[in-house]
Amino acid sequence: MTSPGSLEGTEAEVAACRSERDPFQWDVREDCQVRQILDRIADKWSLLVIALLDEKTLRFGELGREIDGISKRMLTVTLRNLERDGLVLRTVYPEVPPRVEYELTPLGRTLLGTTQALVNWSEEHQDEIAEARQAFEAR
Amino acid sequence: MTSPGSLEGTEAEVAACRSERDPFQWDVREDCQVRQILDRIADKWSLLVIALLDEKTLRFGELGREIDGISKRMLTVTLRNLERDGLVLRTVYPEVPPRVEYELTPLGRTLLGTTQALVNWSEEHQDEIAEARQAFEAR
DNA sequence: CTGTATCCTCAGTGATACTG
DNA sequence: CAGTATCACTGAGGATACAG
Numbered sequence: 157m158t159s160p161g162s163l164e165g166t167e168a169e170v171a172a173c174r175s176e177r178d179p180f181q182w183d184v185r186e187d188c189q190v191r192q193i194l195d196r197i198a199d200k201w202s203l204l205v206i207a208l209l210d211e212k213t214l215r216f217g218e219l220g221r222e223i224d225g226i227s228k229r230m231l232t233v234t235l236r237n238l239e240r241d242g243l244v245l246r247t248v249y250p251e252v253p254p255r256v257e258y259e260l261t262p263l264g265r266t267l268l269g270t271t272q273a274l275v276n277w278s279e280e281h282q283d284e285i286a287e288a289r290q291a292f293e294a295r
Numbered sequence: 296m297t298s299p300g301s302l303e304g305t306e307a308e309v310a311a312c313r314s315e316r317d318p319f320q321w322d323v324r325e326d327c328q329v330r331q332i333l334d335r336i337a338d339k340w341s342l343l344v345i346a347l348l349d350e351k352t353l354r355f356g357e358l359g360r361e362i363d364g365i366s367k368r369m370l371t372v373t374l375r376n377l378e379r380d381g382l383v384l385r386t387v388y389p390e391v392p393p394r395v396e397y398e399l400t401p402l403g404r405t406l407l408g409t410t411q412a413l414v415n416w417s418e419e420h421q422d423e424i425a426e427a428r429q430a431f432e433a434r
Numbered sequence: 435c436t437g438t439a440t441c442c443t444c445a446g447t448g449a450t451a452c453t454g
Numbered sequence: 455c456a457g458t459a460t461c462a463c464t465g466a467g468g469a470t471a472c473a474g
Contacts, residue, residue: 184343186364191343193417193424198337200466204323204330216436225325227468232437242427253435254474263423270412277409278332284402285332288381339446355456366448371457392455393454 196241197267201226201234206264206271209244213259243267335380336406340365340373345403345410348383352398382406 185191196202204223208214214222220231235258238244243264249255260268324330335341343362347353353361359370374397377383382403388394399407 184347184362189421189425190414190417193421194342194413195339197413197417198342200334200337203333203337208323223323224327228437229439229469230467233467240428240431241424242431243424248436251435252474254437256436263420263427266420267416270409270416273409273412274333274336275329277406278329278336281402281405282328282332285380286328288402289379292379292381359456367457368449368459369447372447387456390455391454393457395456 193241196237197271199234201230202238203271203274205231205234205238205258206243206260206267207275209258209260209264210268210272213257216256216258219258238264332380335376336410338373340369341377342410342413344370344373344377344397345382345399345406346414348397348399348403349407349411352396355395355397358397377403 201223204226205219208219208222216231216235219235220226220228223231226234235244235246239246242261245259245261245264247257247259249257340362343365344358347358347361355370355374358374359365359367362370365373374383374385378385381400384398384400384403386396386398388396
């Protein structure tokens, strides 16, 4: 049985991600590793956490306060997933009261450019999207 | 009342996305337009549809067959959302049997570079992530 | 402060049947 | 073929209380 949150996949499955019919075309298979990684990164909170961890190391509570609407539970879950995937480093300082800091790993930092591009795109095109929506509703 | 799937927001809310304390820093507010756009794009199916619509116009059934695991219902919902946001163009040919083709709009095409970057990142780093996971489990 | 443990809700999703 | 309409379900996520 597959453990929860697993990213496993056989080599055959991974190889199936690039179509055999056309190596430049993309096969969107459910068991594809890329699909699974995408699903994890593109969830409700991960992108936001990664964006906030740009440059600045942040504590658990700081992240919670910066991300409007996230619960402690989901912050913990999200951070654990990112840590598990090697994107975020968690450092516990044995003090009292406890202090835990989160920062991007080198691997996590390679993702940063892409995520920021997504955020920037959203910012740049939000007006166009708002207009498209209005036009669609007025149909 | 806000219509379902709305992307509305007051100007004050939109302006709140960039922090006033530090214009280069990012305020992650729940009512922020960028958050809402991100939520929509980063759902389970949208990225896959956009990636498949790169270059090639596709019919409803073709999309359904290419995307492993998607139901007709979710394909419809996803395509309608993308159409509503002006990212995808839907063309109905008055034939029998009916033919409906989907393609990216110019706006949708501006998003393509970013989404492909995400997919490429996933492909490039899937081995590192797999290793990180193993290390984490072995803890 | 930084979580963990429980319980519970509901939105997203799938399955199925039906329609133009 | 390309949907729409219903219904049912699951699991992501929130609330709360508790713990180290």
